[in-house]
Amino acid sequence: MTSLSDAELDALVEQAIVDAYDEHEQHSAFHCLLEEHLITPFETTVLGVEVTVTKIDVSPGGEIVGICARGKHRQAIGVLDLPLPTPRPAGAEWIDAYRLWAR
Secondary structure, three states, X not given: OOOOOHHHHHHHHHHHHOOXXXXXXXXXXXXXXXXXXXXXXXXXXXXXXXXXXXXXXXXXXXXXXXXXXXXXXXXXXXXXXXOOOOOOOOOOXXXXXXXXXXX
16 A cells, blocks of 8 residues: 555545544544554564554553554554554554644
8 A cells, every 4th residue: 555645644634633623532533533444453563573453442541552462462552653564454544644643
C-alpha cells in the first residue's frame, strides 16, 4: 500500500474530527476510526521481536494503543510509536492521519 499525500492525510484528519468539538472528542473519533478501519490482526516487529497486533484499544491513561501479543504475553504499544510492517495492513492510512493530527 502506498503512502498518501499530505493533502489526502489532511482530508482524513478533517473527516475524523468534523463532528468533534474538543481535543478529547477528536481523540475518541480517531480511536473509533482506527478500530473500524485498521485490519487486525497483523504482524510487526517491536524491538526486534515478531509480535501480532491483535486489536486497537485505549490505555488507562487515554492513549490509543495497539495490543501486541507474542505467545501468552501481551503489551500495549502506543499507536504513535507502533512500527508498521511492509506491506502495511489495510487501514494504516488512519494511523498516518492520527500521527499528523497528534503532532
